[in-house]
Amino acid sequence: MSAQLPIEAISQFSDLHPKPGHIRFQYGTAGFRTLGSVLDSVLFRVGVLAALRSKKLDGKTIGVMVTASHNPEPDNGVKLVDPRGEMLEAAWETHATVLANASTTPDFIEALETLVKTAKIDLSKPARVVYARDTRPSGPALVAAFEDGLKALDAEGRNAGVTTTPILHYLVRSINTKGTKHEYGDDSEEGYFTKLSGGFKKLVSGKPSLPPLVIDCANGVGTDAVTKIIGYLGDSLKLIPVNTATTTPGALNNACGADFVKTSQKFPPSVAPHLKAGQRACSLDGDADRLIYYYLDERSQFHMLDGDKIAALVAAFIVELVKAAGLDSEIQVGVVQTAYANGSSTKYLTERLPVRCVPTGVKHLHHAAEHFPVGVYFEANGHGTVLFSPETQEKLESHEPSTPAQSTALNHLLSLTQLINQTVGDAISDMLLVETVLAHKSYSGIEWDSLYVDLPNRLVKVIVVDRHAFKTEDAERRLVSPKGLQARIDDLVKRYDGGRSFVRPSGTEDVVRVYAEAVIKSQADDLAFRVAGLVYDETGGDPVTRPK
Numbered sequence: 001m002s003a004q005l006p007i008e009a010i011s012q013f014s015d016l017h018p019k020p021g022h023i024r025f026q027y028g029t030a031g032f033r034t035l036g037s038v039l040d041s042v043l044f045r046v047g048v049l050a051a052l053r054s055k056k057l058d059g060k061t062i063g064v065m066v067t068a069s070h071n072p073e074p075d076n077g078v079k080l081v082d083p084r085g086e087m088l089e090a091a092w093e094t095h096a097t098v099l100a101n102a103s104t105t106p107d108f109i110e111a112l113e114t115l116v117k118t119a120k121i122d123l124s125k126p127a128r129v130v131y132a133r134d135t136r137p138s139g140p141a142l143v144a145a146f147e148d149g150l151k152a153l154d155a156e157g158r159n160a161g162v163t164t165t166p167i168l169h170y171l172v173r174s175i176n177t178k179g180t181k182h183e184y185g186d187d188s189e190e191g192y193f194t195k196l197s198g199g200f201k202k203l204v205s206g207k208p209s210l211p212p213l214v215i216d217c218a219n220g221v222g223t224d225a226v227t228k229i230i231g232y233l234g235d236s237l238k239l240i241p242v243n244t245a246t247t248t249p250g251a252l253n254n255a256c257g258a259d260f261v262k263t264s265q266k267f268p269p270s271v272a273p274h275l276k277a278g279q280r281a282c283s284l285d286g287d288a289d290r291l292i293y294y295y296l297d298e299r300s301q302f303h304m305l306d307g308d309k310i311a312a313l314v315a316a317f318i319v320e321l322v323k324a325a326g327l328d329s330e331i332q333v334g335v336v337q338t339a340y341a342n343g344s345s346t347k348y349l350t351e352r353l354p355v356r357c358v359p360t361g362v363k364h365l366h367h368a369a370e371h372f373p374v375g376v377y378f379e380a381n382g383h384g385t386v387l388f389s390p391e392t393q394e395k396l397e398s399h400e401p402s403t404p405a406q407s408t409a410l411n412h413l414l415s416l417t418q419l420i421n422q423t424v425g426d427a428i429s430d431m432l433l434v435e436t437v438l439a440h441k442s443y444s445g446i447e448w449d450s451l452y453v454d455l456p457n458r459l460v461k462v463i464v465v466d467r468h469a470f471k472t473e474d475a476e477r478r479l480v481s482p483k484g485l486q487a488r489i490d491d492l493v494k495r496y497d498g499g500r501s502f503v504r505p506s507g508t509e510d511v512v513r514v515y516a517e518a519v520i521k522s523q524a525d526d527l528a529f530r531v532a533g534l535v536y537d538e539t540g541g542d543p544v545t546r547p548k
């Protein structure tokens with residue numbers, strides 16, 4: 001380990017990207033996320049960190065995505081992607097937070113030296129990083145700061161341009177598996193679209209076409225991906241894209257997108273002209289990794305089909321295929337959820353399959369899902385995917401079917417492994433997956449929705465003085481701090497029929513989230529607002545304004 005950190009280059013670049021004194025950054029649920037205007041130093045340091053992560057992993061390509069996903073347009077953020085396309089290893093999240101908070105260039109260099117020593121990084125190894133950004137106006141300057149970080153370590157960078165988060169994850173895995181027996185796909189956008197659309201076309205071949213699907217692109221980077229995939233899908237699926245204004249200031253995620261639909265429990269006003277009775281539609285979020293469906297019934301009433309409903313639909317379909325392929329004694333399907341999963345969905349699923357509950361954040365769900373031969377994971381907010389373990393994949397490839405029906409089911413399972421982006425939740429891949437199941441089952445939104453009836457629920461945000469004062473346990477279902485607050489929540493919950501509520505600090509916004517459900521809608525609302533009141537009273541003071 002003779003190579004040394006290029007201190008001089010790092011110093012020179014670092015001085016161009018000073019850390020703002022008054023802010024403490026944290027690598028949270030999905031990386032660093034706050035106002036884009038304060039992230040310059042973080043992006044530079046993430047560039048250096050990504051290069052070191054690659055060196056540590058023997059020159060494997062690391063991914064970096066510049067996005068704030070569902071957050072408002074002035075926000076931005078950055079997250080790192082490990083070589084198999086999964087989220088950054090947890091221990092390195094701590095390193096990222098330490099580096100981001102070093103006050104000065106000398107402190108930053110000292111933190112780097114400590115990291116190199118403790119993580120035993122061989123600096124003579126090459127460093128390779130692939131990176132992309134979403135459509136936010138602050139993106140180009142932040143990418144430039146990030147590139148300075150790569151330059152400081154003389155790392156090899158590949159700019160994947162403006163693209164979705166799931167495509168970046170796909171690229172990382174494809175680059176790192178190129179030429180191996182686990183080759184994931186061609187390492188290009190074209191490879192991604194060909195792979196997904198190819199799997200979809202095989203799966204729906206011979207099935208009656210579904211009516212066109214309205215797709216709300218949240219005025220974000222998903223617009224471009226939807227436009228492109230339309231070309232690859234041909235007649236196999238008709239999409240009607242709306243909210244495609246990627247260059248209109250302030251339009252991103254504004255009264256549209258998956259988070260708007262899930263949180264406000266209504267469809268985006270801009271989608272209204274396309275919604276008639278029976279019409280199904282879906283919304284992506286700002287970086288196209290979340291998906292929420294909805295439809296209007298014959299009385300023009302809105303019904304939401306969220307991540308829980310997607311999990312139920314997809315898990316049941318895969319279980320049926322595994323059985324039809326004659327593999328049910330060998331391949332078990334399991335589901336992973338978070339505390340936000342609707343109580344009815346958990347009941348429906350646990351009656352049929354093994355179900356695990358983990359803390360919020362795709363990284364937690366992903367790792368838990370890896371323990372199942374087929375792991376279906378979805379957050380209620382529409383973020384999720386399906387994982388086929390390497391053993392399952394091999395079984396599917398080597399299994400000899402004994403009847404034509406088994407052979408068809410087996411081929412469908414193999415096509416699913418192509419259609420599904422197994423690196424991370426992917427709105428476009430998930431949309432094709434849902435459309436596949438609907439086509440196979442001849443379901444409209446109504447039949448899908450009738451799998452189980454959601455318990456009325458309400459999600460609210462509370463701005464508090466210090467959200468870091470809120471600590472949780474039991475997969476975020478109970479508060480351990482502030483002291484005594486959980487007992488007061490428990491007392492309130494007891495008064496509501498079917499009541500359930502929990503409180504947790506957001507890892508992507510400067511708020512505390514309160515979730516509540518109850519048998520009656522007005523009661524769920526009431527419970528949510530009362531718990532929010534408790535939270536606010538507990539922390540008191542003026543709500544903190546966000547850093548300028």
Ligand code: G16
Nearest residue numbers: 029030069070361362506507508509
């Ligand atoms: C990110 C994470 C999700 C998480 C969401 C909200 O989504 O990837 O797993 O559910 O944030 O997290 P929190 O409640 O901690 O703010 P996205 O789509 O914004 O990247």
